[in-house]
Amino acid sequence: MARTTGSDGEKTEAAVREAAVNLIARLGYEAMSMRQLAAEVGVQAAALYRYFPTKEDLLFTLMREHMEGLLAAWSTARPAAADPVSRLAAYVENHIAFHIERRHATHVSNMELRSLSHERLTQVLKMRTAYEKELRTILRDGVEAGVFSIDDTGLTAMALIQMMTGVIVWFRPGERLSVTEVTTTYLSMTMRLVGAKIDASSAARPFGRVTDAVAL
Amino acid sequence: MARTTGSDGEKTEAAVREAAVNLIARLGYEAMSMRQLAAEVGVQAAALYRYFPTKEDLLFTLMREHMEGLLAAWSTARPAAADPVSRLAAYVENHIAFHIERRHATHVSNMELRSLSHERLTQVLKMRTAYEKELRTILRDGVEAGVFSIDDTGLTAMALIQMMTGVIVWFRPGERLSVTEVTTTYLSMTMRLVGAKIDASSAARPFGRVTDAVAL
């Protein structure tokens, strides 16, 4: 046999991407074989090489587009010129929503970095650093404005990102908590962690029990 | 050739464990070959099978002993009958110290769970759950005693553990921050996150800037 009836390159490529994300998230990049992936898609292994020259190219494509998606999402969600508290809230909300929605892709992007070549690893890490820098800037602005009290902005940014991204480890859609509830609680924890002081303007939009922990 | 002069089973087994932790942490379990591991130790691949019947047995041994070590460390560090704030402080200090000291083993235990058989995965997760339950108990006791203000103790416990364990991702010994500085900052962040109220007894031992964030 050869070309099958109804076969379509675009559809096949999309199916390969989706199956690859799920399989790599479940089994790991090294443990997933190209034959396994092909079987999941419903084609022969050789067909995969029409879309991705090597297995590593496939992995890199998934990671790069995941990071680009994250940066694009933040670029859309970021408030134009707001106070640090609102900006931090937007960052947390965007981060949690994005990562819950793309649990598997996040797993792949976080766990399989070591399978990339040096050059490609650098590329992905550059995007990641750019994203993290956004948070550090918000924290630093907040400290300078006197609305956050933070020991070490770099360390705090890392701790916050680890905490928020960790949501994908235990969160399962449709279980005890909804995405909204989770986001609200993480917002509350974040604001307390950075010692956010609620002023008159942002007090109109409370963050869970933040008010309980802050001197009023 | 056969048995080499000066060869010693105990020493070889210890060398295998250490090399395996480092190699798996760097390359991943699937990507590390038994030949590679043997070369690192300085023996032939076949010699490994004198100590570990299969590759998975080796992985499981490393993970089980890591978790047992963590539980043992907490068992030693845990205060007998103290207030929730002190107990939480002890938990954080022990967690950070243990994980920084065993960065590679932690990496292995967290990243390679999917390579275990179902039965062994259950065993490891049981130990992990027991460890996490200790933190949840502290948080619940603190809420009941009125010294913590927390929305959801289960979610908060997971967030704290993710945040603390995340230290191994970016921390490198001998760089900008010392272990003591990192621990102090994490303690401070933790106490603020749980809305810890400092009373007279524990005020003698301040947690960084915690006092700035709490109404006094």
Add this chain to the structure above:
DNA sequence: GAATTAATTGAACGTTCGTTTTATTATCGC
């Protein structure tokens, strides 16, 4: 110092891996 046990080597086994090549069929532009 002979017998026994512990530790390791070197070669080999069958399997699976990522990838390439060649052939074949479906679809599309004209």
Add this chain to the structure above:
DNA sequence: GCGATAATAAAACGAACGTTCAATTAATTC
């Protein structure tokens, strides 16, 4: 409807994988 091209199948490649086995030598026991 015919040529060009896109999409796939089928088979094969060499390399590497985890693991086993028989042979061999060092250390220990008596």
